[in-house]
Amino acid sequence: xxVNKISVLIGGEAGAGxxxxxxxxxxxxxxGGLHVxxxxxxxxxxxxxxxxxxxxxxxxxxxxxxxxxxLLLALNKETILLHKDELVPNGGIIYDGEEIALxxxxxxxxxxxxxxxxxxGVVKELEGNLIMENTVALGATVSLLDYDLDVFxxxxxxxxxxxxxxxxxxxxxxxxxxxxxxxxxxxAYRLTKTDESRKRKIFLTGNEAVGLxxxxxxxxxxxxxxxxxxxxxxxxxxxxxxxxxxxxIHTESEIAAINMVxxxxxxxxxxxxxxxxGGFCLMSECLGMMGMTETPAVIMLAQRxxxxxxxxxxxxxxxxxxxxxASQGEFPRVVVAPGDVEECFYETVDAFNLxxxxxxxxxxxxxxxxxESHGVAEPFGKNRIGIDRGLLLTEDEYVxxxxxxxxxxxxxxxxxxxxxxxxxxxxxxSANEHDEHGYTTDDPELTTKMGDKRFKKLDVLIKELENYExxxxxxPKEADATILGWGSTKGPIREAMKLLSKEExxxxxxxxxxxxxxxxxxxQRILKSARKTIVVENNKTxxxxxxxxEHLLITVDHEILQYNGxxxxxxxxxQRIKDVL
Amino acid sequence: MVTLEDLKTPAKNTWxxxxxxxxxxxxxxxxLIQLGFERDQVVIVSGIGCHxxxxxxxxxxxxxxxxxxxxxxxxGIKLANPNLTVxxxxxxxxxxxxxxxxxxxxxxxxxxxxxxxxxxxxxGLTTGQTTATSQKGFKTKSTPFGSxxxxxxxxxxxxxxxxxxxxxxxxxxxxxxxxxxxEAIKHRGFAFIDVFQPCVTFNYLNTYDxxxxxxxxxEEEKHDYTDRQCALEKSFEWGxxxxxxxxxxxxxxxxxxxxxxxxxxxxxxxxxxxVDITPLLESMM
Numbered sequence: 001x002x003v004n005k006i007s008v009l010i011g012g013e014a015g016a017g018x019x020x021x022x023x024x025x026x027x028x029x030x031x032g033g034l035h036v037x038x039x040x041x042x043x044x045x046x047x048x049x050x051x052x053x054x055x056x057x058x059x060x061x062x063x064x065x066x067x068x069x070x071l072l073l074a075l076n077k078e079t080i081l082l083h084k085d086e087l088v089p090n091g092g093i094i095y096d097g098e099e100i101a102l103x104x105x106x107x108x109x110x111x112x113x114x115x116x117x118x119x120x121g122v123v124k125e126l127e128g129n130l131i132m133e134n135t136v137a138l139g140a141t142v143s144l145l146d147y148d149l150d151v152f153x154x155x156x157x158x159x160x161x162x163x164x165x166x167x168x169x170x171x172x173x174x175x176x177x178x179x180x181x182x183x184x185x186x187x188a189y190r191l192t193k194t195d196e197s198r199k200r201k202i203f204l205t206g207n208e209a210v211g212l213x214x215x216x217x218x219x220x221x222x223x224x225x226x227x228x229x230x231x232x233x234x235x236x237x238x239x240x241x242x243x244x245x246x247x248x249i250h251t252e253s254e255i256a257a258i259n260m261v262x263x264x265x266x267x268x269x270x271x272x273x274x275x276x277x278g279g280f281c282l283m284s285e286c287l288g289m290m291g292m293t294e295t296p297a298v299i300m301l302a303q304r305x306x307x308x309x310x311x312x313x314x315x316x317x318x319x320x321x322x323x324x325x326a327s328q329g330e331f332p333r334v335v336v337a338p339g340d341v342e343e344c345f346y347e348t349v350d351a352f353n354l355x356x357x358x359x360x361x362x363x364x365x366x367x368x369x370x371x372e373s374h375g376v377a378e379p380f381g382k383n384r385i386g387i388d389r390g391l392l393l394t395e396d397e398y399v400x401x402x403x404x405x406x407x408x409x410x411x412x413x414x415x416x417x418x419x420x421x422x423x424x425x426x427x428x429x430s431a432n433e434h435d436e437h438g439y440t441t442d443d444p445e446l447t448t449k450m451g452d453k454r455f456k457k458l459d460v461l462i463k464e465l466e467n468y469e470x471x472x473x474x475x476p477k478e479a480d481a482t483i484l485g486w487g488s489t490k491g492p493i494r495e496a497m498k499l500l501s502k503e504e505x506x507x508x509x510x511x512x513x514x515x516x517x518x519x520x521x522x523x524q525r526i527l528k529s530a531r532k533t534i535v536v537e538n539n540k541t542x543x544x545x546x547x548x549x550e551h552l553l554i555t556v557d558h559e560i561l562q563y564n565g566x567x568x569x570x571x572x573x574x575q576r577i578k579d580v581l
Numbered sequence: 582m583v584t585l586e587d588l589k590t591p592a593k594n595t596w597x598x599x600x601x602x603x604x605x606x607x608x609x610x611x612x613l614i615q616l617g618f619e620r621d622q623v624v625i626v627s628g629i630g631c632h633x634x635x636x637x638x639x640x641x642x643x644x645x646x647x648x649x650x651x652x653x654x655x656x657g658i659k660l661a662n663p664n665l666t667v668x669x670x671x672x673x674x675x676x677x678x679x680x681x682x683x684x685x686x687x688x689x690x691x692x693x694x695x696x697x698x699x700x701x702x703x704x705g706l707t708t709g710q711t712t713a714t715s716q717k718g719f720k721t722k723s724t725p726f727g728s729x730x731x732x733x734x735x736x737x738x739x740x741x742x743x744x745x746x747x748x749x750x751x752x753x754x755x756x757x758x759x760x761x762x763x764e765a766i767k768h769r770g771f772a773f774i775d776v777f778q779p780c781v782t783f784n785y786l787n788t789y790d791x792x793x794x795x796x797x798x799x800e801e802e803k804h805d806y807t808d809r810q811c812a813l814e815k816s817f818e819w820g821x822x823x824x825x826x827x828x829x830x831x832x833x834x835x836x837x838x839x840x841x842x843x844x845x846x847x848x849x850x851x852x853x854x855x856v857d858i859t860p861l862l863e864s865m866m
Contacts, residue, residue: 031866158864202865212861218853221661240861242842245851247660252686256653259646263626263657266644267665268849271657289647379862387854419849420624420642420658421665430636430645431629439592439637440645 003190004034004059007066008141009083010134011052012075014045021073021134022053023374024159025141026203028152029057030376033197037491038374039065039567044228044312050078059194063340063375064491067571070189071144073137075119080106087112090188092144094137094179096120115144115183122174128167135168139175144183147191149176202379206371206488207232207274209341210300210364212380213348214272215244218387219298221264221271222248223257228312229368230274230302254279258286258299265296266429268392268419270352274300277319278309284326287361291331291454293429294407294415296355296362298348303367305565314565315368317487317538321546323363324516330451332458334362335516339490341375343513349385350468357390357464358457359417365515367538369567370488393418398425405436409449413456462517470519473526475508476501481581482530483509484523484556486544488567489536495570496577507577512544518551527554534558534580536573582617585610592637601778601789602631604752605699606638609668611755612762613641623666626655628680630672631706631780632699649680652687652696659694662847663837666766667693673700677713677733684735685742688771690836695765695772698735699752701780702787709783719786736816736828739773740809746772747812747829751796752779753789754825761827770835777825792823799826806830 010022019040026038034057042051054065068088074080074095080102087093089111095102097116104110117140119133126132135156142152152172157165204212211233214222224234234250241248251257257273264271275283280301290297301323305316323335334354338347344366351362391414398404398418404425408415415436418425428438433450435441475497485493493509500507510526512519527533527548533556535545542559549555558580562568588610596602613623623641627633629648636643642665646654655669676684676698687696703721704710710723713733720727739747746768750758758776765772777796779789804826805811812829837843 200866202862204865208865212858215861216856216858218851218856220848220851220853221657223657241840244856245843245846245848247840247843247848249660251653253682255650256656256683256686259650259653260657260660262646263644263654263659264661264848265657266654267624267658267661269661269851270853271661285647286650293644293646379866380858382855389853419662421621421662421847421849423619423621426620426640426642427624428636428643430643431647432633432645434645438643438645439590440634 001188001190003192004057004194006071006145006189006191007054007056007069008071008073009052009054009069009086010073010075010137011050011079011083012134013047014042014049014051015047016051016075017131017134018051019053021138022055024155025138026055026057026374028155029055029191030201030203031151031155031197032148032191033194033199034059034191035062036203036376037062037064039369040372042313050082052079052083057191063494064567064570067569071141073134073141074100075133075137076100077102084109084112092187094140096133113187115140115179117175117178122171126167126170128171132168132171135171136175139172140179142172143176143179144187145189145191146185148193149173151193200379201376203374203376204341205232205374206341206344206366208236209344210274210348210366210371211236213345214298215240216380216385217270217349217352219270219272219352220246221261221269222246222273223251223260223271224273224275225251225254225257225279227276227279229304229372230276230300232371233274233300254282255286258283258297261297262286262290262295266420272298272300274302276302276304277306277322280319280322280326288327288329288331289431290361291327291329291333292431294359294454295429296359298351298355298362298364300364300366302371303365305563311565313368315488315538315567316563316565317367318540318563320365320515320543323365331454332358332360332461333516334360334461334514335365336362336514337365337487338370338513339487339511342377344370345380346384347513353386353388354461356392357388358461359390359414360457365487367488390414391416393422395422397423406438407434407436407450407453409436409453412460413453414460458517465514465517465519468514470514471522471526472511472513473508474511476506479506479508479531481507481532481534482526483507483534483536483577484512484544484548485509485536486512486515489538492568492570492573493536496574499570499574500577505578505581515547518547520551523548524552527552532557532581534560534577536560536568538567539563583613583620585614587620588613588640590638590640594638595634596631597782599781600631601701601752601780602635602699604755604758605697605776605778606635608755608759608762609697610639611759612766615763616766618666623668624658625668625670626651626658627670628672628675630675630704632670632672632675635670649675650683651675652680652683655694656687656690656692659692660837662849663693663845664847668695668697668766671696671698673698673702673714674704674712677735681713685738688739688742688744688773691745691770691833692836693770696774697762698775699778700775701778701784703780703784705780705783716786734816735775737813740813740816740829744773744829745770745831745833748774748827749825750774750776751792751825752776753792757798757825764827768830770833795821795823796825797822799824799828
């Protein structure tokens with residue numbers, strides 16, 4: 001019997017509430033004191049097709065999905081056919097035998113436990129919506145795992161409106177009882193509550209964490225055009241506008257969104273937008289305008305595989321170089337890559353501070369796997385954050401002997417930022433090269449001086465980032481090889497490290513969080529003593545390797561790349577690491 | 582209250598002598614004076630093209646943005662701080678070509694800003710090419726055999742986009758244009774003025790004289806500006822007689838009226854510290 005170590009896959013057609021169901025189960029596990037992780041996989045369609053969600057729960061800390069699954073909740077036959085080979089020996093399949101005719105040759109293996117539950121029959125008996133079939137299946141799951149139905153019911157009641165919740169509670173109970181009666185304790189896996197259940201943890205997506213970070217940072221203006229996988233931020237922010245005195249606007253395009261953000265930030269409001277690669281392409285002209293006009297901005301770029309529309313609902317890391325270089329001309333910017341939900345929150349708060357302090361655009365680069373997967377974190381704390389608006393003048397009046405100059409030359413390149421409307425200050429800026437007052441110029445000397453001014457800010461920014469955790473090292477003190485990665489590969493890499501350490505292999509991992517400006521000193525410090533370097537990335541050309549070569553004149557020893565739209569599985573990744581050791 | 586002297590800037594004006602932009606500039610400055618503004622209350626936003634330089638020539642807050650994006654930029658400023666008076670200036674290529682995708686949306690949103698389009702029916706700063714409002718057959722460097730499609734009708738588009746203030750002025754009649762600008766800025770909602778602005782260098786066809794021979798004032802012909810159908814009919818008049826003046830005006834709720842939770846509130850004045858996200862965190866446990 002295996003206790004508190006399970007991976008459940010729930011699959012079915014789009015529109016069947018797959019992600020919601022997986023999430024409910026994972027949350028019930030979290031409340032039982034288990035560590036959980038949830039990842040969804042869906043196609044770019046609304047009905048039909050195949051969707052699935054993997055909910056993994058474990059007594060020890062987990063960071064990603066596992067390579068195999070233990071229990072399959074199949075809401076249609078296709079789910080069984082597609083995923084049966086991912087099941088471990090002795091794994092189980094919950095399905096509706098009255099609806100799905102399963103033949104021996106469909107499975108082609110005889111080491112599985114088949115648990116037929118009348119999912120549709122129960123829903124019909126309750127006269128409920130067919131979507132409740134998944135609740136019946138979840139009730140049966142709780143039963144097979146001998147888990148606590150009350151905990152699951154609690155999640156149902158916190159998620160749905162009372163009437164719907166009670167109907168779902170009934171459905172879960174019927175699924176639970178049917179499984180109990182017919183299958184008893186025949187399944188080899190168990191879940192039990194742990195002492196950790198008293199600790200209160202949060203379970204959320206990267207999109208939600210970014211949205212929370214923005215709200216915590218005092219963002220009052222959010223403009224966006226829907227684009228998978230960044231739409232989650234818009235969906236998170238929109239219903240909260242009244243509660244947090246925000247304006248959340250769904251614009252006609254990404255171009256409109258980013259220009260509105262520029263306007264709002266120019267006016268003196270913290271503002272943000274989020275998009276994916278295609279939308280970011282449209283935004284890139286405005287990005288340069290922000291660089292030139294020294295207007296702060298926070299942009300979340302959630303990557304998916306390209307080029308072009310690529311795989312619109314899958315994940316990739318092919319836009320790193322694009323984020324670092326997008327838009328014509330040269331100007332400083334920050335590109336920061338959180339690797340988990342906690343970093344999504346804290347890095348977003350910092351993004352606002354850096355944007356305003358240095359009056360530059362900050363790009364938070366994420367990907368589908370990070371922003372749509374559910375992860376666990378300690379509740380985000382106010383004591384770990386600060387709000388720094390830099391040289392923003394918030395008074396009602398500008399009083400000085402000297403006329404206000406928006407682009408005044410200063411030692412560190414950062415000029416006082418007045419809000420238009422402030423008495424005694426005229427705030428003028430231009431996307432054209434300009435003088436200190438914001439008047440257009442093409443004077444060669446002034447052009448040089450202004451370029452230097454903007455880049456002085458980079459020097460100070462690099463200094464400032466010395467106080468930030470720009471790169472994090474994980475693993476043993478002495479390591480035979482060092483893995484380098486950025487963004488969402490963090491989860492699978494840390495899982496792979498767990499597997500490798502069980503085989504007594506000493507591997508450490510440097511997660512590079514700030515990609516621009518590149519944390520040369522921090523990375524160099526680690527790489528100096530690294531015996532072997534392995535870059536792990538979800539792209540074809542290993543863009544991180546090229547950055548390391550560019551900034552450190554070091555060629556990494558190995559590149560482990562995957563660009564099929566899917567995240568690394570830890571087992572596969574650890575094998576590929578072993579192959580190059 | 583500003584004076585003409587206050588509005589002067591040290592920037593050297595580089596528009597061609599006789600350019601229609603001068604009429605727009607003067608009408609606008611006079612409007613600010615007549616409305617009794619302080620310099621710091623007003624923000625002007627411009628795009629790319631000859632018109633864009635206006636940010637250099639009026640000493641108020643200004644953002645000289647990029648090509649075609651005057652409307653979203655101005656919208657962001659106004660939504661963030663409703664206490665500001667925001668006036669966008671765009672050229673015909675800026676607004677009706679590059680930025681056309683924003684035009685109807687900005688109008689139907691009815692954010693309380695003013696848009697003044699310097700419509701010279703030609704691209705000036707890029708040395709003379711055709712634009713969306715160039716007349717069919719117009720020969721330029723980019724259309725040496727004549728522009729093929731018919732011209733775009735911005736007035737009609739504004740009207741069918743539920744515009745709440747739709748007007749057309751002529752830079753050759755600054756008294757009249759000045760009056761329109763005063764009304765436009767006073768209008769609560771999105772106000773749009775398309776301004777015939779002769780380009781003395783590149784538009785050999787639509788000259789001051791060409792317009793003078795054709796334009797007539799709607800207000801002199803008892804046009805009912807409260808009737809959208811009538812306005813739409815007028816918007817299609819083109820040829821020997823071309824109407825200028827106020828086509829249509831009505832008071833409708835602005836975009837911000839739909840956001841009662843921030844009614845009259847400048848987002849710029851809201852605190853960014855100590856935002857309490859505890860209830861959200863609790864919902865995620």
